[in-house]
Amino acid sequence: MNEKIESNMTESAPSLRERFRQYVHKMKSYEETVGVLYYDLRTQAPKEAVEGRAEVIGTLSTELFKLSTSEELGQYLSELSEPELWQQLDEVDRKLVEELKKEYDRSKKIPAEMYQEYVTLTSKAESVWEEAKEASDFARFQPYLEKIVAFNQRFVELWGYEGHPYNTLLDTYEPGLTVDQLDEVFGVVRERAVPLVAEIARQHQPQRDFLYSGFDEEQQKAFSTYILKEIGFSFRAGRLDASAHPFAIGLNLGDVRITTKYLPNDITFSLFSSIHEGGHALYEQNISSKLAGTPLCTGTSMAIHESQSRYWENKVGRSLSFWKKHYGKLQEMFPDAFGSVSLETFYKAINVVEPSLIRIEADELTYNLHIMIRYELEKALIGGELEVKDLPQAWNAKYEEYLGITPPNDAKGVLQDVHWSGGSFGYFPSYSLGNMYAAQLMHTMKQQIPDYEAHIEAGELHVLKDWLTAHIYQHGKLLTPGELIERITGQSLDPAYLVDYLDEKYRQVYSLES
Incomplete structure (x- = not known):
């Protein structure tokens, strides 16, 4: 020694x-x-x-x-x-x-020079992806993605794996999760969601043209800022900017930044992107100070993190109770678009179910199908069963199979997400798992918070944030996802809560029989 x-x-x-x-x-x-x-x-x-x-x-x-x-x-x-x-x-x-x-x-297990080459590659690749998406040209991005996939395959070999090689990448974002477990929970959701989507497809769609008139960018930013303050986002410890793809980043407890994207003819994109990223930020801003300056000062897993962004975006932000409080403000700021539109009409419009091409624009019900497509494709890429050059065709085939629609170009198809350009393989399942966690957590919240809906309707969102801070946020990464969900709800992850919630909500929106 x-x-x-x-x-x-x-x-x-x-x-x-x-x-x-x-x-x-x-x-x-x-x-x-x-x-x-x-x-x-x-x-x-x-x-x-x-x-x-x-x-x-x-x-x-x-x-x-x-x-x-x-x-x-x-x-x-x-x-x-x-x-x-x-x-x-x-x-x-x-x-x-x-x-x-x-x-x-x-x-x-990773040589430093290999890691540097990979980080430099992905930093460049994200900008190339932006250009390729704008030009709707996958060929421009293809050589970068081929290298990124090859790096990830090599990383998995160096790290080692059990079962499918994709398991190692899944573990990076959701510790302990395996392909077998994911296939099982996705199967539960698919079994009940697909028939409901088909039933809704036969119904008359609510009016929603008013969502797509002209919206001034500065006014959109002002309304997003207003809503973020309402849900509890602290601008003293964060900021809101614009980017090609919305994201959140927690630098430290006093500096949590989020971005959104403003579209001139669609206010819902910036609005719900802001709430979604704001949900991530609430998690990062409310971690216990005893964890500051350590790797524990972040969410316990990407799925738990996504449970918070999806909870605030959908369970709160798309609820009727939420808009009973805030719709008047929206009408005040955008009178030409919403002045003559009733609350009920607006509520149904923002909860329309319709197969669509773009994941981040998808409704709650079809959203999980978008995730299943990406999961199956990246699992095949990492497993060597699919080559990058064949990805656009495979993508389009999956969309036709799962949603009955085919992307007209690469921008609305295989190039729509930033994740692969940054090497985030294994991340996409977190979104659907987040939906499942969010539904299960909300079920417990309603049991433990008296007058849950009344608080939302009154704009008393601090009650929700305080509960989430006490049960989730403050703990940072001290507890594993499994420990956290069992401590809060008394049981392990159960996808039934999500499909029950979706069935109840959308049968009400579309006036369907139970």
């Missing part, structure tokens, strides 16, 4: 913990810096800046990667895991050691 290790092994737990925390804080500082650069690149950096900015992000990300795989960090994790020191650690430090060790063991 060398002198450094021998010395550290006799060090007191408080002293070792302090040096460990300082090291972790340094890692978080790099992470926050990369986050700011990324946010700027996606929101306001000029096109000519892309190449240079991608290189800078790649360099700094590599330095962070080196910190996360260093012998020094490995030494801290090894020593703090020793029984004598482990017993002296509190709950936060134990979880911190566990999480970092899991990431350390994974990251150590």
Whole structure:
């Protein structure tokens, strides 16, 4: 044993913990810096800046990667895991050691130069994707995606996997989730959702042309800002900007940023995108300060994170109770579009069920079919059963099979999402899992919050946010998704709550018999 290790092994737990925390804080500082650069690149950096900015992000990300795989960090994790020191650690430090060790063991298997090449590639690829989407030209993006898929296949080989290779990528976003489990819960939703979609397709569709008249961008921003404040988003600890694809990023507890996209002839896009990303932000802004500056200061999984964005967007933002309070404000700001439209007409319009091409514009009922399509395609890509060059044709075939529609071009088809350009394989299932978690959580909320609907109707949304903060937000990543959902609802994830909610809501919207 060398002198450094021998010395550290006799060090007191408080002293070792302090040096460990300082090291972790340094890692978080790099992470926050990369986050700011990324946010700027996606929101306001000029096109000519892309190449240079991608290189800078790649360099700094590599330095962070080196910190996360260093012998020094490995030494801290090894020593703090020793029984004598482990017993002296509190709950936060134990979880911190566990999480970092899991990431350390994974990251150590990836050579630093490979990681830098990958980060630089994905930073460039996102801008190429934007250009390819604008031109509706998949061929422009194809060589980048081929490299990204190849990298992810290589990562899975280095990390190792059990069952399907896609399982390893799923675990990155939803710890413990497997293809077999996902196929099962998707099957439950598909079995009940598809017949309901078919039944609704035979009904007369509500009027909704008023949603697609001209809407001034500044007025849209003003209304999104108003709604974000209403749901509890703090502009003292965050901001709202515009980007090609809406997203949220938590830099620290006092700096959580979100973006939306304004369309001149569709106010619902910016409105519900803002609420969706605002749901993510509420999670990040309300984590306990005791987790600040650590990797635990974030959501416990992407599916739980998505449960919050989908909860605020759909369970609250598309509810009749919500608009009983806020529709008057919408009419006041956009009198030409909504002045003569009744609340009931508006409510039915924003809850129309109709097979569509664009995932982020899809209704609650068909949305999960969009996710199933992406899940099946990326699982095939990672498994080597589908080549990138054949992706557009495979995409169109899936849309015809699941939704009965075929994309007219790449922009409305295979190029519509940003995720693959950033290498986020395994992420898409989180959206549907988030829908399932959200429905199950709302069922419990209604049992525990007296006059749940009345609070929403009165605009007392702080009651909901306070409940979510106490039960979910404050815990950050201290609890696993499974531990969290069982602690709150008394049972593990059950997709039946989602299909029950969808069946009840849309039978009411379309006046169907139960």
